[in-house]
Amino acid sequence: MTLTAKDFRTDQEVRWCPGCGDYAILAAMQSFMPELGIERENTVFVSGIGCAARFPYYMNTYGMHSIHGRAPAIATGLATTRPDLSVWVVTGDGDALSIGGNHLIHALRRNVNVKILLFNNRIYGLTKGQYSPTSELGKVTKSTPMGSLDWPFNPLSLAIGAEATFVARAIDTDKAGMTAVLRAAAEHRGSAFVEIFQNCPIFNDDAFAFVRDDKDGANRIPLRDGEPITWGAGGEKALRQRSDGSIEVCDAAEDGVLVHDARHESAALAFALSRVTQDSLGGTPVGVFRDVERPVYDDLMAEQLATATAKRGEGDLAALLHSGETWDIG
Amino acid sequence: MAKPVEQLSQVIVRFAGDSGDGMQLTGSQFTSETALLGNDISTFPDFPAEIRAPAGSLPGVSGFQVHFADFDILTPGDAPNVLVAMNPAALKTNIKDLPKGGTLIVNSDAFNDRNLQKAGYAASPLEDGSLDEFQLHSVPLTSLTVGALKGIDGVTPREAERSKNMFALGLMSWLYGRSIDPTIEFLESKFAKRPEIAEANVKALQAGYAFGETTETFAVTYEVKPAKLEPGTYRNITGNQALSLGLVAAAKLAKLPLFLGAYPITPASAILEELAGYKNFGVRTFQAEDEIAAAGAAVGAAFGGSLGVTTSAGPGVVLKAETIGLAIMLELPLVICDIQRAGPATGMPTKPEQGDLLMVLFGRNSESPVPVVAARSPSDCFDAAIEACRLALKYRTPVYLLSDAYLANGSEPWLLPDVGTLPDISTRLATKPNDGDQFLPYLRDEQTLARPWAVPGTPGLEHRIGGLEKADRTGNVSYDPDNHDLMTRLRAQKVAGIAGDIPELEVDDPSGDARILVLGWGGTYGPIAAACRRVRQNGRAVAHAHLRHLNPFPRNTGEVLRRYDKVLVPEMNLGQLLKLVRAEFLVDAVGYNRVRGLPLRAAEVARAIEALADQ
Numbered sequence: 001m002t003l004t005a006k007d008f009r010t011d012q013e014v015r016w017c018p019g020c021g022d023y024a025i026l027a028a029m030q031s032f033m034p035e036l037g038i039e040r041e042n043t044v045f046v047s048g049i050g051c052a053a054r055f056p057y058y059m060n061t062y063g064m065h066s067i068h069g070r071a072p073a074i075a076t077g078l079a080t081t082r083p084d085l086s087v088w089v090v091t092g093d094g095d096a097l098s099i100g101g102n103h104l105i106h107a108l109r110r111n112v113n114v115k116i117l118l119f120n121n122r123i124y125g126l127t128k129g130q131y132s133p134t135s136e137l138g139k140v141t142k143s144t145p146m147g148s149l150d151w152p153f154n155p156l157s158l159a160i161g162a163e164a165t166f167v168a169r170a171i172d173t174d175k176a177g178m179t180a181v182l183r184a185a186a187e188h189r190g191s192a193f194v195e196i197f198q199n200c201p202i203f204n205d206d207a208f209a210f211v212r213d214d215k216d217g218a219n220r221i222p223l224r225d226g227e228p229i230t231w232g233a234g235g236e237k238a239l240r241q242r243s244d245g246s247i248e249v250c251d252a253a254e255d256g257v258l259v260h261d262a263r264h265e266s267a268a269l270a271f272a273l274s275r276v277t278q279d280s281l282g283g284t285p286v287g288v289f290r291d292v293e294r295p296v297y298d299d300l301m302a303e304q305l306a307t308a309t310a311k312r313g314e315g316d317l318a319a320l321l322h323s324g325e326t327w328d329i330g
Numbered sequence: 331m332a333k334p335v336e337q338l339s340q341v342i343v344r345f346a347g348d349s350g351d352g353m354q355l356t357g358s359q360f361t362s363e364t365a366l367l368g369n370d371i372s373t374f375p376d377f378p379a380e381i382r383a384p385a386g387s388l389p390g391v392s393g394f395q396v397h398f399a400d401f402d403i404l405t406p407g408d409a410p411n412v413l414v415a416m417n418p419a420a421l422k423t424n425i426k427d428l429p430k431g432g433t434l435i436v437n438s439d440a441f442n443d444r445n446l447q448k449a450g451y452a453a454s455p456l457e458d459g460s461l462d463e464f465q466l467h468s469v470p471l472t473s474l475t476v477g478a479l480k481g482i483d484g485v486t487p488r489e490a491e492r493s494k495n496m497f498a499l500g501l502m503s504w505l506y507g508r509s510i511d512p513t514i515e516f517l518e519s520k521f522a523k524r525p526e527i528a529e530a531n532v533k534a535l536q537a538g539y540a541f542g543e544t545t546e547t548f549a550v551t552y553e554v555k556p557a558k559l560e561p562g563t564y565r566n567i568t569g570n571q572a573l574s575l576g577l578v579a580a581a582k583l584a585k586l587p588l589f590l591g592a593y594p595i596t597p598a599s600a601i602l603e604e605l606a607g608y609k610n611f612g613v614r615t616f617q618a619e620d621e622i623a624a625a626g627a628a629v630g631a632a633f634g635g636s637l638g639v640t641t642s643a644g645p646g647v648v649l650k651a652e653t654i655g656l657a658i659m660l661e662l663p664l665v666i667c668d669i670q671r672a673g674p675a676t677g678m679p680t681k682p683e684q685g686d687l688l689m690v691l692f693g694r695n696s697e698s699p700v701p702v703v704a705a706r707s708p709s710d711c712f713d714a715a716i717e718a719c720r721l722a723l724k725y726r727t728p729v730y731l732l733s734d735a736y737l738a739n740g741s742e743p744w745l746l747p748d749v750g751t752l753p754d755i756s757t758r759l760a761t762k763p764n765d766g767d768q769f770l771p772y773l774r775d776e777q778t779l780a781r782p783w784a785v786p787g788t789p790g791l792e793h794r795i796g797g798l799e800k801a802d803r804t805g806n807v808s809y810d811p812d813n814h815d816l817m818t819r820l821r822a823q824k825v826a827g828i829a830g831d832i833p834e835l836e837v838d839d840p841s842g843d844a845r846i847l848v849l850g851w852g853g854t855y856g857p858i859a860a861a862c863r864r865v866r867q868n869g870r871a872v873a874h875a876h877l878r879h880l881n882p883f884p885r886n887t888g889e890v891l892r893r894y895d896k897v898l899v900p901e902m903n904l905g906q907l908l909k910l911v912r913a914e915f916l917v918d919a920v921g922y923n924r925v926r927g928l929p930l931r932a933a934e935v936a937r938a939i940e941a942l943a944d945q
Contacts (some may be wrong), residue, residue, distance in 0.1 A: 062794070070626040075625050305609045320575065326746070327365065327366050
């Protein structure tokens, strides 16, 4: 039986605010899931705490809505013991980058086979509007009446710095782009990190208006592997790498336009691209920044178990208890 | 010519030296030699948290006490009969424990001005008569060792000097008639890659043995006959080893893969290290980025159908409280091992305490009951681990397993169980809908109140669980007031109901005349039982009951407590079980509490029992 988007809906009433970007992400995910060809019972969504973390309740798969920031750790235990499953983590900017920052970076460096989707709305929504670790410096919120003092994280730079093997960005309203990124993430063996720009209409409306409403493509820089990186309404703008590795904007017709290489051995290019922002260069790259192969934690662990079993035979409990120096009393 | 042999019933030897002197190795090898001779044994390693504190300093002293006897013993002994002190600092910190007339063997080479000064001695105690009340044997261990090792190629003078612990072991082995063959075998395998070091150590060992035979300083040797222990096959085991084996056994008995999430912490790390070696048993060990992730990963593994375990000590366990709360709400099996150490905060990492009882019972937000199981001796950690896993799996709940630094590192002979007699703790995973064609993840088993465990990969049972309050039966998110009241009570009843599934509290009162009961729990079993023996030898009756289950208590606990005129509760804390029994059973029990970071001493507990009886 072929599954459809409907098969991935649950009977639970979806309880996000009207206009929340999460609706679009949920719809995109539910319609994308059937094309993966993975049975519902073999798919698991794990989340932490926050608005985004309600996601598993609405996916008719196995799921766990866990504790704040810990989803990558919980998913690591699940993925490591059950390599047969497709494990997804849904998290937010506060959940992943503040309280769960440690778990996020370690899951990425280990290359555990989990797909981590970070819904970034640059605000704490569920606690009603405090600044988050991705809020801009000077952001005025309920907890920062005179402006935030925190310099924000760039989630992609962080992930690349944490040795992530797959790093991508999508936009909640761009269903086609998001589906392409999710597909690439699902196909990647190992951990995949996807930042999804997600609008919070209540506490941080239009934080990403420059790309969400970017109908003529003036601000979105599409990353296509193996193709020159150009954008603009008529494709007239391009990115070029300076000799020091940093990136500048040039005319698409000029020489030296950067050709995207998501599979480059060095993380330097992906990192440089992650530094290209609306603020720094007037454009925002979307798509897959980095997609490289590295041994996967779960596979390595399974290999060690297989090697040990091949070498020593399947464990015999009685023999184990009697190992070491023993003596008999008659 | 062979020297005369004197018979002894029991001996307590303490090896003490610098952290770098190899006292733990010396002690454990002496223990191995002794075990093979058939004596009953109990050991207590006592070492500083610093790996190499400044050489010769008082805080750097490391000790290993071994008690061996021709009868069944319960503790490593309150005080040594024989003290081996490798330097002035070791003498200074340990001499107060050696009774008058005790045997004292010192490495006289280490008693130089510098070391004496570091230990705070104004004059050498070897020369000022201050040790006259002991049988002092002043032996130049270092120079004898270096002399014996002359001519071995590739061994530096420093390495030769470092073999002096083996010289001391050889001497002690001779003195108590222990064969050094097992140690020779051990050294040859340990230093297989550096044969010259193996040779140096073996030569030092043999030289120490020969020194005993020839020197006039020792006039007699001693013999301790084998103990009459229950027939069977034995091995010497520490609590952490036994606990690790118990977890492996539990997973086998449950027919589930074992997953351990852990973060290195004293004194629990050895469990992680031990289990990492059992990959051919399907054991997965995950050294997490922190204590929280260690617990979280274990919950994730449990969701996926593994036996999820996390191990730590108090300072790590406090960080796991959040995850344990989640596991309570998820109603998934999880075993949390707390190898207790002296606290609060970092406290004394290598020293035992029973200070975490109230934390594991109550250290979480809201109404969050967790069953608690405590091990009573090093080898008992095996059975306690299986019991903790049994309860976790059967009742789908996190369960605490309490051990402590004394049990973890201490050792005793373990009568190996017949694998066939171990309990079947296999559990059923849900495979099909449980309410018509629907699956209700929170529809409970009528008897245990446990919910079904449906693991991902099972078609038709897809469901979502989480930390938000669950609606009864469906497990959907619910904010309904009556439902929350119901679910809170159900979670409490489920744990309380375990009382019907554990043995009643047994009382040891050989005469049946006791009017005073000593109630203990966990790692104080040995000292309390030994204390009760002493009291009985003095002609008085005393009863001893020891709790394995701290939540829920055995169903007859109140009845047992009320049977006696007086109840004494000795603990290595300021009265935590005491508080519980007073609150729970309205019994006017009194405490005996010591928090020195050392096991209770049998003699002091005996005095406390007699003092209470006399009141």
